[in-house]
Amino acid sequence: MVKAQVYIYDKPFDGLPKEGDLKIVEEELKPLKDGEFLSEAVYLSVDPYMRGYAPFMKTGTPFIGGQIAIIRESKNSKFPVGKYCFGQFGWRSHTVSDGEVQPNEQLFQYVLPDFKGLSPSLGLGVLGMPGNTAYFGLLEICQPKAGETVVVSGAAGAVGSHVGQIAKLKGCKVIGIAGSDEKNKWLIDDLNFDHCINYKTDNIKHKLAELAPNGIDCYFDNVGGEVSSTIINQMNRFGRISVCGAIAAYNEKQVKANVVQPSVAFKQLKMEGFIVNRWNDRWFEGINKNLEWIQNGKLKYRETITYGFENMFHAFTDMLKGVNYGKAIVRVKSLVK
Known part of the structure; x- marks a missing residue:
């Protein structure tokens, strides 16, 4: 037994x-x-x-x-x-x-x-749920185009680090948000992110204005909270937001964040949440594409x-x-x- x-x-x-x-x-x-x-x-x-x-x-x-x-x-x-x-x-x-x-x-x-x-x-x-979360959550909801600016929060995690690399493969400028200078160095040096912001020590609003002077087109949201409110309020017209998670709120009883509805309405933003099993019928498409990128040296993990x-x-x-x-x-x- x-x-x-x-x-x-x-x-x-x-x-x-x-x-x-x-x-x-x-x-x-x-x-x-x-x-x-x-x-x-x-x-x-x-x-x-x-x-x-x-x-x-x-x-x-x-x-x-x-x-x-x-x-x-x-x-x-x-x-x-x-x-x-x-x-x-x-x-x-x-x-x-x-x-x-x-x-x-x-x-x-x-x-x-x-x-x-x-x-x-x-x-x-990378060849399972997080990899498919990045693949479908970015490409199906944000639909990034070459030359656009993509911001990723929780950028050093399993999903965020993957999202940023796919955005780079699509020809985008990528800005990551993570919690330490060491993680940001890894994202830039090893994963080819263009810029990174330390949300613990940097003023996110000021840094985004400096790093993305022409605004933000796509935002992949892993964290929620004030970090996300700040990013959303600096997005361009017709920007797209993929809401994957809200880790900033998981361990907190009360989270304060500025409202985003004025930006969503006036800039005509698309904001959509998802759970990755929405694409269960295409599951192996995501795995096979991510595997192909790894084999070609285009995706690191x-x-x-x-x-x-x-x-x-x-x-x-x-x-x-x-x-x-x-x-x-x-x-x-x-x-x-």
Whole structure:
């Protein structure tokens, strides 16, 4: 009988999650039925959306999240033993699944496509949900054109760092907003951003006026709050705003920000929120295009890896504090060949 280790959402988060809000329990898994498979987690994801969704979760339930797992046993021909798969299984070490999408799941389960020798961990990042979030969220909603100015907040994270590079591939001028000079140096030197602003030390309004004297055409919003209000109020007529997240508000009970409706109305801005599963029917289009860009040297990525299933909570809170560069993941064990 296989026993799984599972993180349970034990206490509602109050501000930044605290030790004791999640607890690890042991769960005995039932033998496989026809159509089911048993997977063992190898990489687990920690993402900002998990904090945003937490207030809607019931206590006593497994905590949410995606993982890359290796298939250990299978009675489902679509999920062969030895293959790596993505699943929205939550924070757990082992899972029995039938491969079908559950009503509360945002993403479907699938065997990883051929990553051409790259790590399966990328299925949680540049070749997974964050990569597709950047790909579809920028190209479908903002529709950037060559010569336009694109601003990206949360620019050093998994999605933001990817968005900026795609915008550069489309011939745009890219300005990133991040939380340290070191991150901004990485974005400019390694990822080819044109300019970056440190939201902790710079006056964003003044810096944008200096760096984008002709205004802003597209804004990819990962943070919300006053940072976003400042950017939106400096946009050009018919600018486009892709609202991906609001991490500035996830741990705060009250967030103050200037109103943006006058700018939205008078400048005739398009502001649209999205969840990436809107494009589930084109999922592998995004993965294949991002893989092509990586292979051609046009797209770079970075992972911040925490080792050990028992360290997931710390990886999660570090990500919420902005410690990570690129995608934050947890590696459970050595890869099985």
